[in-house]
Amino acid sequence: MRKKLLIVKKFGGTSLATIDKIKKAANIVKKEVSLGNKVIVIVSAIGKTTDKLQSLINKISLNNDEKEIDSILSSGEQASSGLMALALKNIKINARSFLGWQIPIFTNTSYGKAKILDINSEVLKKEIKKGITPVIAGFQGISNEFRISTIGRGGSDTTAVAIASKLSADRCDIHTDVDGVFTADPRWVKKAKKIDQLTYDEMLEMASVGAQVLEPRSVSLAKNNNVALWVKSSSKNVKGTKIHNSIKIEKRNVSGIVFSKNDSKITLLGIPDKPGVAAKIFGSLADKDINVDMIVQNISSDGKYSDLTFTISEADLFKAKKCINQIKNEIKIKNVLPDNNVAKISIVGIGMRTNAGIAEDMFKALGQKKINIDLISTSEIKISVLISRRNLKKAINILHKTYDLE
């Protein structure tokens, strides 16, 4: 007899955007149940519900009371979990919805970006034993103040992995509107291919740069708890991408190419080369909650001045300029050059660790196409370069070809 599996299946907002899509998702669940498997469903809010609620919040108040905001935003998943339970019952699957506080999923009190502390698995286990398919409202939990908390945007992925981990599920399927993780964004690279498997680390690097199929936090959590994670289509019956620990690497040096075009670059020219200057600059940016990504510093030829370039999210550019202008005179920065017209492109692959020459191939390929590299940063399994935004598509395509991804 085939082993019966316990499977967690998460459906995101775009996968639940219409009544038809909700019904399609319910049928995917039914298919697993028909095979004799047990399923736990996690849902995001329907379509753009969370954005709409956030927009109402923004119009009502400048006062950020995170507790109230969490209570408001979590109502989206409350509705979708009930609707999914109804859709399942409609096709004869014995389902029932669970809200965060009903399980409960305990979090700390960092409302808006709360951390899951523990999940009580007793109620869920009992329901599953009775043959019921639980439909859990993602993104939400309850704090020890007896108030609803949310765990950050995209948090339903994290709810799914946390539930899979706590209940030792055999698999956690993240259903989305693409067929899996691709070697590059198919809208940018025609010959992009679905990747069959990735390590957690590769997925993590790709997720944090721009492959928006998975929330990076959920990948970390899956890695730490060794949850077998899949990215799958929510409409088509295709195999998806498996994310796990060990992969027979063979010759695969680069698994995929990801990019981000929401970055801005700021160059500070002629900074006195004194100790503590960089700390002052990045300290004041950090104080304003501005996240700095790539950093490069050059000393000028006479050794007295240096130039400093760094990248930040485009959304933070205005705030960052204001911040730099406030310390400009104190530090004696000669010139500030903001540049919105940049893009970051990264190649990710576990094979890089043991394989020299990969960076060289990247730089050579870009050079041959006359694409100038502004900044470079590397990790063990990732090389990122900052280039001009207008060269992005050309760059992705030449790299996709260079590393034999087609």
Place this chain on the structure above:
Amino acid sequence: MRKKLLIVKKFGGTSLATIDKIKKAANIVKKEVSLGNKVIVIVSAIGKTTDKLQSLINKISLNNDEKEIDSILSSGEQASSGLMALALKNIKINARSFLGWQIPIFTNTSYGKAKILDINSEVLKKEIKKGITPVIAGFQGISNEFRISTIGRGGSDTTAVAIASKLSADRCDIHTDVDGVFTADPRWVKKAKKIDQLTYDEMLEMASVGAQVLEPRSVSLAKNNNVALWVKSSSKNVKGTKIHNSIKIEKRNVSGIVFSKNDSKITLLGIPDKPGVAAKIFGSLADKDINVDMIVQNISSDGKYSDLTFTISEADLFKAKKCINQIKNEIKIKNVLPDNNVAKISIVGIGMRTNAGIAEDMFKALGQKKINIDLISTSEIKISVLISRRNLKKAINILHKTYDLE
């Protein structure tokens, strides 16, 4: 020193339909707080939210799982309570939202039309003592199965009265989009006037017939617990209508005129005059959940047959016809005459109890305008007549004049 009051203020969906209206409602609350009073706010879902959620539910499933439906529908008040709390904080009122399960408001397990069993007042009292204005999501509670229940459409009125009763509030203000309860619907009678005060019984009769400013259940509850109830504008600063127990009656015989034009009449001709026939007819209608309102039976001249006329909600007409047709042959009903073209008009007033001649004035006034009366039904403080729908406006206006309401 003026006594500080505890006031419950309820805002319905139309009073919260836009960001501006929410802010206006918040300012009404602020005004009371500024006077040194304590306020508890009860909110319905914003605008048409509940209808929209209900429409999604209907599209997804024919399976009426009331527990899931309640969880879905209650999300509307969850969002509005948080938004109202934010709106209050934005104008420096220290507010916080409460969901039914956080208080808790305990109900039985009749999901969809649950009855409030008890309210724990401890948490609310503690918050109020700290100077916090609680904003309570109306319409919802929690059952002993640890699931969200709703208490029926328009249930926020009932939540407000139940909270006012439990916390012995000095007043319960129901804010709505009209200035109060009127002698007749101002859209139908130009000279309709706001009524300053009504008894619970009068309001109950008016509410159940057609003055849609208050949920009848909430009026009963207010009567049983002697809650001082007000119907007030949610935008204008006018006095509203007070609903309480004792009113110095003076000469006021008729307080108001209400109507309903969603009724249908069915006449059954030539029914054998045998025992048990009426029971059979109304029993089979009750089995189909069809509510019968007015009933009149006449014996034919030879005493062998009778004619039976009754009214039902227009929405039930199709169902009722089908039901009657099923028993038509068995009972030997000669003819079934459905009539959609009727309206019910009622005069309501506590003075009727002690004042003869009021019914006569009504029939005379209608007669003079050549308005035919189909059916009559009376209670201690109400007289209702069924007339042709096309005469409705004329009838309301002549009665409004007859009883000196202008």
